Amino acid sequence: SLRSRLCDNFTSLFQVAFRTGDFTRQVIFIGGLADGLLATDYLEPLSLALEVEKWSLVQPLLSSSYTGYGISSLEQDALELDQLIGYLINKDNSEGVILLGHSTGCQDIIHYMQTNFACSKAVSGVILQAPVSDREYRATLPETGEMIDLAAKMISAGRGMDLMPREANSDAPITAYRFHSLCAYMGDDDMFSSDLSEDQLKQRLGHMSTTQCLVIFSMADEYVPEYVDKKALVDRLCRALGDSEKVEIKWGNHALSNRVQEAVEVIVDFVKREGPKGWDDPWS
Secondary structure, eight states, X not given: OHHHHHHHXXXXXXXXXXXXXXXXXXXXXXXXXXXXXXXXXXXXXXXXXXXXXXXXXXXXXXXXXXXXXXXXXXXXXXXXXXXXXXXXXXXXXXXXXXXXXXXXXHHHHHHHHHHTOGGGGGEEEEEEESOOOHHHHHTTSTTHHHHHHHHHHHHHTTOTTSBOOGGGOTTSXXXXXXXXXXXSTTOTTOOSOTTSOHHHHXXXXXXXXXXXXXXXXXXXXXXXXXXXXXXXXXXXXXXXXXXXXXXXXXXXXXXXXXXXHHHHHXXXXXXXXXXXXXXXXXXX
């Protein structure tokens, strides 16, 4: 059956997920580039706060975790996320999950919800924490322009899966495809840039309008260039997402390490309110 196949798939890929609390409702945390376990300071206190509400916190190690992001893609992450949710449904009788994305993990969630994979029906809510533009941040680095040109040439020569030179990305090997996806205008990862038009944002984010969604935006996010009007950007993103809720965290940095308690409270408040109200069985 599809149910047992999903479990087999998840375990055969040697994917690992760490869970705190043994409950039938789960918050799945998806980190950003180079993130792994306990990627943000708020995760440990969050796991304790969720336990009180009878929710588990699940932290998967995807093949894109740590230094794997450069040789992966949103497509691959979505596939692995679907297998994880399938596993939770089959093995833990999950009653539904809430996806919590940090940084580039937000792109994973947006992409996953567009795939309409079987298990995406089990997602009862989504939290996007620090949905910021990798492209706009990378544009502030001197080598980016030249490297985008090189990546585009490699892709058009059919070498999208080949690795870029080391100076393109100093902390992990990266393929021409993933570099282009993260750094080029309207690349696959380009979802939250301030220079995208209303139509482009809607095209990228509009499918989220059927999902309960909360945007948590750090108003002192160090990965958002100075010239970006953060307030205006948050409003535009929320509109494109289908009038999603927003919480602006004044003085908060990218990972909210200086606003841990506030982060936990905001997340738990949403989780309590948007708990599963029953979801369609993906196998019916």
